[in-house]
Amino acid sequence: MNRSNFIEEVSKRSGIDKDELSEIFNIFLEVAIENIHNLSIRGFGKFQARIYKPKIYHDVVENKLKKSATRVRIAFVPSEKILRNLKKEIREYF
Known part of the structure; x- marks a missing residue:
């Protein structure tokens, strides 16, 4: 499963818009990489x-x-x- 598949699957399950979810995921990755x-x-x-x-x-x-x-x-x-x-x-x- 790649990044776009992951975001699409989470979007389907949660009902959150893909663009919004993609931005949240990017922020999560930035914080994770910093720490x-x-x-x-x-x-x-x-x-x-x-x-x-x-x-x-x-x-x-x-x-x-x-x-x-x-x-x-x-x-x-x-x-x-x-x-x-x-x-x-x-x-x-x-």
Whole structure:
């Protein structure tokens, strides 16, 4: 399901106009992106920023030890309800 399908489905179920709903969804995404380092939505899951320390590696071209940059990765941890639904769908599929 892509963004437009999502907005269309929510519009059908709620009776809210698609344009208004699209604007609300855009605002939601802006706020979510601003707070993505630790965003938790009950019943859906949580996003966490995981920071990995720099590693030391050997550069064979310059024959030196170098330090890599600090890496930041965003991880999503689904809620128990979503996990149950996914497991149920996978069992039905296979």
